[in-house]
Amino acid sequence: MNSQTLSLRSIADMAAPRALRRVVEAVERVPLSLVQVMGRVALASLFWKSAQSKLASWEITQQLFAYEYQVPLLSPELAAVLGTAAELGGAVLLFFGLMTRFGALALLGVTATIQLFVFPGNWGEHLLWASLLILLIARGGGVLSCDYLLTRLLTAGR
Incomplete structure (x- = not known):
């Protein structure tokens, strides 16, 4: 009985790493372009909604930039226009x-400005945005982007 238990245990021990390897291999097959398009759409949605809320009441937006979102070296009016x-x-x-x-x-500049001057306590959220933005700066928009299509069109004749 004891030798049978040991052999079952060793089979189980061998199967666990094999199953884990299969999971890791499956995840590694996720295309980077999928991550890029998801990151692009998520960030676009986030910043689009933020801009829309500013445009919904420009007077309130200017007051927020004057009293709460104070950015050094820029007038509140200019900061509101540039940020939006x-x-x-x-x-x-x-x-x-x-x-x-x-x-x-x-948008990384906007994120850095928000982090440094407006909401420094929200560093975790800003770090998430910055991570995706840096990925897009480093790797571009991916295969599912206008950048990719334009590059293909412009280099097709070469």
Whole structure:
């Protein structure tokens, strides 16, 4: 009985690493482009909604920039315009994967500004945004992007 128990245990011990390897191999087959498109859409949605809330009541937005979202070296009016424009433009660029790296860089600047001057206590949330934005800056929009299609079209004749 004891030798039978040992052999079953050793079979189980061998099966666990094999099953774990299969799971890891399956996860490693997830295409990076899927992660890129999901990150682009998620961030685009986040920044688009933020910009839309600013545009819904521009007077309140200007008051927030004057009293709560104070950014050094910029007037509240200019900070509100620049922040909203960066959120809108960056969201559109990310959604379509058009000039992805530029859009992500602009939104990384917005994120850094929010972290440093507006809501420093929300570092965990900002770190998540920054991580996805840095991925997009480093790797681009992926296969499911206008950047990829334009590159293919422009280099097709070469």
